[in-house]
Amino acid sequence: MAMVRVRFAPSPTGTLHVGSARTALFNWLFAKHQDGTFILRIEDTDQKRSDKIFLKDITSSLTFLGIQADEGPYFQSERLAVYQEQVQRLLDSGKAVKEAGAVVFPVPAEEVTFHDLLHGDITVDTTLFERLVLMKSDGLPTYNFACVVDDALMQISHVIRGDDHIANTPKQVVLYRALGFSIPAFAHIPLIVGADRARLSKRQGATAVAEYRQVGYLSDAFVNYLALLGWSPGGNRELVSREELIQAFDLSRVRKTAAQFDQQKLDWLNSQHLKRTSVERLAELFAERLIAKGWLSNDYDRDWLKRITQLLHDRMRVLSDLEEENAFFFQDIPAYEPEAVANFLSGEPIVQQLIELRSRLGLLDSFDTTAVESVVRGLVAEKSLTAKALIHPIRVALTGRSVSPPLFEVMSILGKDRVLRRLEHATQLTAHR
Numbered sequence: 485m486a487m488v489r490v491r492f493a494p495s496p497t498g499t500l501h502v503g504s505a506r507t508a509l510f511n512w513l514f515a516k517h518q519d520g521t522f523i524l525r526i527e528d529t530d531q532k533r534s535d536k537i538f539l540k541d542i543t544s545s546l547t548f549l550g551i552q553a554d555e556g557p558y559f560q561s562e563r564l565a566v567y568q569e570q571v572q573r574l575l576d577s578g579k580a581v582k583e584a585g586a587v588v589f590p591v592p593a594e595e596v597t598f599h600d601l602l603h604g605d606i607t608v609d610t611t612l613f614e615r616l617v618l619m620k621s622d623g624l625p626t627y628n629f630a631c632v633v634d635d636a637l638m639q640i641s642h643v644i645r646g647d648d649h650i651a652n653t654p655k656q657v658v659l660y661r662a663l664g665f666s667i668p669a670f671a672h673i674p675l676i677v678g679a680d681r682a683r684l685s686k687r688q689g690a691t692a693v694a695e696y697r698q699v700g701y702l703s704d705a706f707v708n709y710l711a712l713l714g715w716s717p718g719g720n721r722e723l724v725s726r727e728e729l730i731q732a733f734d735l736s737r738v739r740k741t742a743a744q745f746d747q748q749k750l751d752w753l754n755s756q757h758l759k760r761t762s763v764e765r766l767a768e769l770f771a772e773r774l775i776a777k778g779w780l781s782n783d784y785d786r787d788w789l790k791r792i793t794q795l796l797h798d799r800m801r802v803l804s805d806l807e808e809e810n811a812f813f814f815q816d817i818p819a820y821e822p823e824a825v826a827n828f829l830s831g832e833p834i835v836q837q838l839i840e841l842r843s844r845l846g847l848l849d850s851f852d853t854t855a856v857e858s859v860v861r862g863l864v865a866e867k868s869l870t871a872k873a874l875i876h877p878i879r880v881a882l883t884g885r886s887v888s889p890p891l892f893e894v895m896s897i898l899g900k901d902r903v904l905r906r907l908e909h910a911t912q913l914t915a916h917r
């Protein structure tokens with residue numbers, strides 16, 4: 485069987501969009517499934533719109549997704565001589581002509597049929613497009629021309645790309661024939677749409693892969709989610725590992741209709757993948773984020789961060805829950821939410837209880853969860869309080885928030901010094917309100 489060679493050919497004119505990432509992924513999975521070659525080609529001939537910043541974003545987003553090129557990246561801007569040579573062949577044979585500094589290809593009137601692996605045979609009347617510009621007057625090739633030359637010379641066996649290119653394909657087929665190149669197989673995959681069924685755009689939320697990375701979706705979870713946008717492994721399976729995706733991927737199960745972006749499913753998959761991530765690995769991911777934010781130094785206490793990780797492991801949606809909801813672990817004095825303070829830190833009895841609690845906790849040698857819990861419960865019993873009546877104020881005092889992971893574990897992880905300092909601070913705060 486002929487070798488499978490596919491390519492992902494982004495234009496560096498914007499950040500890597502979720503839709504393009506899905507195209508890259510389908511190509512990659514298709515190649516990996518068949519031991520084929522996945523090629524990265526940067527279509528950067530539009531000098532005005534191309535930017536190194538976008539190239540960097542595309543490269544780092546692909547790295548984040550774990551989509552590695554087996555060949556390339558090739559840059560079209562470095563292949564101008566190749567396009568020149570091919571256009572010369574068409575000029576020499578009289579198939580193309582010069583026109584006001586550009587090179588154009590007058591398309592013979594005919595019906596062109598090509599086969600699409602998803603959509604079947606597609607027939608187009610070429611009088612719809614009449615003439616194709618191959619080289620612009622600035623000497624740069626058009627997309628359709630450069631794409632055909634590269635796909636042919638790079639021996640691409642399958643062109644898998646977004647539906648939005650389906651109108652280009654008959655034009656490209658005409659050019660393959662004129663150049664005497666053999667025609668690859670095509671598969672045009674459906675667009676991704678938002679909840680409003682319109683093409684996924686900024687209006688419906690984040691569209692750049694980098695944004696999802698920043699929010700803290702795991703690479704495997706995001707890849708799992710992207711794979712389900714328009715494809716399924718069958719049997720209602722949703723939670724799928726990278727290896728399983730490679731094993732199961734098959735163009736025949738790609739749907740023909742637009743795939744709808746479903747934030748809830750992405751979140752669910754991410755929490756499932758998070759649960760399956762080891763505490764060690766998760767702690768590493770946390771450390772990277774915290775160090776980047778300057779909340780943790782390079783010689784941080786690994787055991788301590790592991791305890792936090794253990795606590796959050798099964799309670800997370802995205803990695804940024806750590807910084808958004810659990811910042812108090814890393815602050816000297818937590819940022820107090822005004823509403824939490826207003827609801828739970830007021831009145832003389834609370835002041836007295838916090839003072840009492842502080843002095844009892846101060847006597848503890850071991851600050852493990854059981855020890856702090858028995859101090860709190862002891863105080864509750866003695867003062868005939870309900871547990872809630874004391875626990876809520878303590879929680880706000882220590883975390884600044886009215887919701888947090890289980891309090892006694894939080895206290896134990898914060899440790900005696902920090903807990904005593906925060907209780908002192910909250911007591912002052914309450915007394916002076």
Ligand code: GLU
Nearest residue numbers: 493494495527631645649
């Ligand atoms: N540079 C084109 C794009 O980003 C590539 C289309 C193709 O795969 O042929 O849309």
